[in-house]
Amino acid sequence: MDVVTTTVWVPRDSSARAVGADEVASALAAVEGVTVRRNGTRGMLWREPLVEVETDRGRVGYAGVEAPAVPELVAQGLLEGADLACGIGVVDDDPWLTGQERVTCSRLGLAEPTDIEAYAARGGWEGLRRAAVLEPAQVVEEVITSGLRGRGGAGFPTGIKWRTVLEARQGGAPQAFVACNLDEGDSGTFADRILAEGDPFTLLEGMTVAALAVGATEGYIYCRSEYPDAIATLREAIAVAQEFGYLGDVLGTGRHFDVVVREGAGAYICGEETSMLESLEGRRGEVRAKPPIPALSGLWGAPTVVNNVLTFAAVPMILAGGGQAYANLGTGRSRGTQLFQLAGNVARGGLVELPFGVTLRELVEDWGGGTLSGRPVRAVQCGGPLGAYLPADRLDVPMDYETLAEAGGMLGHGGIVVFDDAFDAARMARFAMEFCAAESCGKCTPCRVGSTRGVETIDRLCGAPPEGPDGADGTGRTQLLVLLEDLCETMTKGSLCALGGLTPLPVRSALEHFPEDFERSRS
Structure with missing residues (x-):
């Protein structure tokens, strides 16, 4: 007599493995009548490990499964696709997936990666x-x-x-x-x-x-x-x-x-x-x-x-x-789709593929669900550590190369990092310069030296008291701001590559949108 088995999918990619997917797969493999197969993530990283059970309705998903809970979940009907507290229904019907335009990712998470x-x-x-x-x-x-x-x-x-x-x-x-x-x-x-x-x-x-x-x-x-x-x-x-x-x-x-x-x-x-x-x-x-x-x-x-x-x-x-x-997808000179990556202080971190033109607010609030902390969004950085910080009132900008650049931002690789109201723009501006100093290849002086002087200048700037009511500045605060801008200009125009050339972007955006963060004295 043929033995009836149930096929269960557990992601094998590193994001799922980092939160216990291997242990979950082992626990499920120990259950009689279960065949475990390892797929790639669907991109819903906040739901990992996401277990999918093959049923007559399709692959039914269970989010955030932990290995110790597997026996109890199986007893409650996980292998039959039961409606459990951690269940999300048929994965292919999930609104977070069906609302996307999956072109590049059309096969992601559906099979074993090397099948x-x-x-x-x-x-x-x-x-x-x-x-x-x-x-x-x-x-x-x-x-x-x-x-x-x-x-x-x-x-x-x-x-x-x-x-x-x-x-x-x-x-x-x-x-x-x-x-x-x-x-x-x-x-x-x-x-x-x-x-x-x-x-x-x-x-x-x-x-x-x-x-x-x-x-x-x-x-x-x-x-x-x-x-x-x-x-x-x-x-x-x-x-x-x-x-x-x-x-x-x-x-x-x-x-x-x-x-x-x-x-x-x-x-x-x-x-x-x-x-x-x-x-x-x-x-x-x-x-x-x-x-x-x-x-x-x-x-x-x-x-x-x-x-x-x-x-x-x-x-x-x-x-x-x-x-x-x-x-036919996209907008303006930005054609096709982009894989946007939601990270930082965001409730639903993961990978979203949509045509260019979706707004940053839609990505952060609708797809990302706002901040994980539940506090208000204060800033969003697009384009990696060298991208600009956009304040909450600038989030309605469409995500395409030209429009985002006109708004002072940068699309970069599609990474989006969300910050709540605990965001400290001065610290992050300093980090940009510090990061550049650490990662510079050292070939050109504007990048190698400019970033080091940038860290020193921001430290001095944040330690200086604000100007007096008459505008007098005996501490040199105004001169420090001029010096920092000169450093940024030199790095932008004189660096051999984008590392030094773009490092001023987060610094300038922090100064423009969050100047008050630079006026608090730092120990």
């Missing part, structure tokens, strides 16, 4: 198959038509970059490379990691499409060493893709492409593309002066496509559905 057959069954490799029968220039034109821009923060048109590499290759360059930057070091960002751990084939497919488009035969994924789960999953996925013919001799076309994962060593500066290239070549991560740009002289002097995970991961859907379909 290549499940990936293909849900439309995987369709973009690559189409790219394989198109001319390289046609592939590039599809990406140009889509309006896809670099999701790493710079927002440069991806198709234009690819076309530059293709033209260099056609112009006689003997080799070209594809490099993926997975050195995700910005605070409040985790989309690259979630995709690498939960849906690695989407990244590999996007990189392979890029290789066919520019004539590259070698690709590199530069992953920060702090992501051991992502590294292990990617290497497993690469081996499986090679076995099934999607890497190596791509689809039997005679066009070869191989991918290697390289570990970084914890340098934030290697999130900058030329520092990453230096590290890949075996040297210290240090910014290169430009020109030449990497598209003309990148890895070992060869034309190189450099994009981050989110950029490559958008490519399969663009090729499968056509560039125009992707371009």
Whole structure:
């Protein structure tokens, strides 16, 4: 007689494992008649570990499951999809998911990350198959038509970059490379990691499409060493893709492409593309002066496509559905969708994929549920540790590259960090300068020295008493503000890369929107 088993899904990505997913999986595996499978997170990080039970209605979810509670939950009917206190119903019907526009994340959390057959069954490799029968220039034109821009923060048109590499290759360059930057070091960002751990084939497919488009035969994924789960999953996925013919001799076309994962060593500066290239070549991560740009002289002097995970991961859907379909999403010059990452003091932290144009307030209040503390939002930082701090009355700004920049902000990698009314702008401005001083590669003086002097100046500024009623300032407070602005201007205009160039953004925004925080004396 066949034994009836119940399939239960427990995420295996590091965000779920950090709150006990492995222990939950072990506890469920010990229950008779249960088959445990490990998927990637759905992106609802505040609900992890999220256990999903396969039923006739679909996969029913249970949030925040703890290993010691498993026997009692099973006794209460968890394996039958019972309506329990921690239940959220059929996961695919959850409003937090159905309200999104999941394009890049359409397969996230639905299967085991390296199950290549499940990936293909849900439309995987369709973009690559189409790219394989198109001319390289046609592939590039599809990406140009889509309006896809670099999701790493710079927002440069991806198709234009690819076309530059293709033209260099056609112009006689003997080799070209594809490099993926997975050195995700910005605070409040985790989309690259979630995709690498939960849906690695989407990244590999996007990189392979890029290789066919520019004539590259070698690709590199530069992953920060702090992501051991992502590294292990990617290497497993690469081996499986090679076995099934999607890497190596791509689809039997005679066009070869191989991918290697390289570990970084914890340098934030290697999130900058030329520092990453230096590290890949075996040297210290240090910014290169430009020109030449990497598209003309990148890895070992060869034309190189450099994009981050989110950029490559958008490519399969663009090729499968056509560039125009992707371009129909979004607003203005910001086409398609963005993976917004909600972090900090937020009630519902996680990954939200929506078309560009959604407002920051909608993300923070509707998707994020406001602050976890229940206190009022005072500030929100977009774009990582080098992004501006926007006050609560500026949250109605649409999230797209140009509009956010006009409001004094920066989209960056899509990270959103929320602060309640305990936020101290002066401390965070100091942290920006301190962070830059610690992470600077040291190659240029404005970044290396300017950030150190910035920390000292903010310390002096916060220790100075406010001006008197007649405007007299015997303590030099006014001069300190002028000096800090001069430092910011020098760093912005004189730094070789965005680390020094953008560090003044959070400092200036803190001074503009929260000047009172700099007027309290500090011990």
